[in-house]
Amino acid sequence: MALQSIIDRRLAGKNKSIGNRERFLRRYKEQIREAVKRAIDGRGIRDIERGEDIRIPKKDLSEPVFGHGSGGIREIVHPGNREYIQGDRIERPKGGQGGGSGKGQASDSSEGEDDFVFALSKEEFMQVFFEDLALPHLVRTQLADVPEWKYHRAGFTSDGTPNNLHVVRSMRGALGRRIALGAGHRRELRELQAELDALRAQPRPADETAAAGHQAAIDALLAEMQALRVRVERIPYLDPIDLRYRSRVKVPVPTSKAVMFCLMDVSGSMDEQRKELSKRFFILLYLFLTRHYEKIDLVFIRHHTQAQEVDEQNFFHARETGGTVVSSALVLMEEIIKARYNPSEWNIYGAQASDGDNWHHDSGRCREILSDKLLPLVRYFAYVQVAEEEQNLWEEYSQLLETHRHFAMRKATSADQIYPVFRDLFKKEGAKAA
Numbered sequence: 001m002a003l004q005s006i007i008d009r010r011l012a013g014k015n016k017s018i019g020n021r022e023r024f025l026r027r028y029k030e031q032i033r034e035a036v037k038r039a040i041d042g043r044g045i046r047d048i049e050r051g052e053d054i055r056i057p058k059k060d061l062s063e064p065v066f067g068h069g070s071g072g073i074r075e076i077v078h079p080g081n082r083e084y085i086q087g088d089r090i091e092r093p094k095g096g097q098g099g100g101s102g103k104g105q106a107s108d109s110s111e112g113e114d115d116f117v118f119a120l121s122k123e124e125f126m127q128v129f130f131e132d133l134a135l136p137h138l139v140r141t142q143l144a145d146v147p148e149w150k151y152h153r154a155g156f157t158s159d160g161t162p163n164n165l166h167v168v169r170s171m172r173g174a175l176g177r178r179i180a181l182g183a184g185h186r187r188e189l190r191e192l193q194a195e196l197d198a199l200r201a202q203p204r205p206a207d208e209t210a211a212a213g214h215q216a217a218i219d220a221l222l223a224e225m226q227a228l229r230v231r232v233e234r235i236p237y238l239d240p241i242d243l244r245y246r247s248r249v250k251v252p253v254p255t256s257k258a259v260m261f262c263l264m265d266v267s268g269s270m271d272e273q274r275k276e277l278s279k280r281f282f283i284l285l286y287l288f289l290t291r292h293y294e295k296i297d298l299v300f301i302r303h304h305t306q307a308q309e310v311d312e313q314n315f316f317h318a319r320e321t322g323g324t325v326v327s328s329a330l331v332l333m334e335e336i337i338k339a340r341y342n343p344s345e346w347n348i349y350g351a352q353a354s355d356g357d358n359w360h361h362d363s364g365r366c367r368e369i370l371s372d373k374l375l376p377l378v379r380y381f382a383y384v385q386v387a388e389e390e391q392n393l394w395e396e397y398s399q400l401l402e403t404h405r406h407f408a409m410r411k412a413t414s415a416d417q418i419y420p421v422f423r424d425l426f427k428k429e430g431a432k433a434a
Contacts, residue, residue, distance in 0.1 A: 151248040160245025174242035257295035258347040265354040267304040278353035303329040350381040356391040367396040383409040
């Protein structure tokens, strides 16, 4: 039977084990997903776009192996054998435990073994994050890449299209070239002209031989001067090397600057699970804005009965007790906009997360503040309720959907329910770009 050899010549770039890595990620998908979840909980919103070191316990890394069954006749080649020849019988190891001495031997348990650690790249980390949010592949691509490009001037180049020809720069280069190439000839012409004038100023000799020599010197100077003039005239007026074209390079430049207001209820009814869901909501909006704006400010406003601006750490991990007055956060947002963010210079986005619980008489005021004061100032305002039960705040906000197209609201009780809020957002942004 003839042996066949199969050689895989497919190109895999510098990473020759990319296929093995993809299989590894698929096999330990659940462990990786849990590690990404832990990383998101411990990171800030601005630090979400980087890789992560994933640690998998040894006990979870089970690999299939082949083993020999008991009995039967086998032929085994032991390398380095100097004691036995074919036909010798090898005694069974004493103690029935194999060839190990037992002293200092590793135990059968997995305790004490190091965990398996590998680096998850930025792209792989974001892929797991997007998959948990149930984003379509098209939107993942939009979030993973910079969608907008601008052309910037980058000086001049010797190659280009006729419509980018810079006439003044080209003529300036041609003039400099002609001056540089003809400077030596013109200097010789001036010297020869002075010498010719001096010869012509001398009186004509009476002797015919001397007169013939004088005239021959003049003729030689004239011929030399004529040859130099021809050389000067042969210098081209405009040479291809003189042409200069405007150079423009394509660089990713976001359009402008934006501010993202994050409003969240931190009263006793907002547990850690709801806060974690709210954080994913804010992260997704932040990723969207970073692809469209050059500078992004984040403003964190937490509220219970009173609202205050805090840092990100206190925003997600502080917990208060007592009732809820949502309008206090909306009022504080309006004050911050008037004090620091001029709507004519900033693109303002609002993102509010709550379980819907609010003081009954305050929900109507929240709707009025949004409709009359905040929505005219912002480009988009999204509200997500991280609870299933509809309360009076949801009913009041629902009245704004028909009159304000840049306002969206959804319920989200799990991570894969967050995306519908952004589906409308991407749709509207695409319509504007078109």
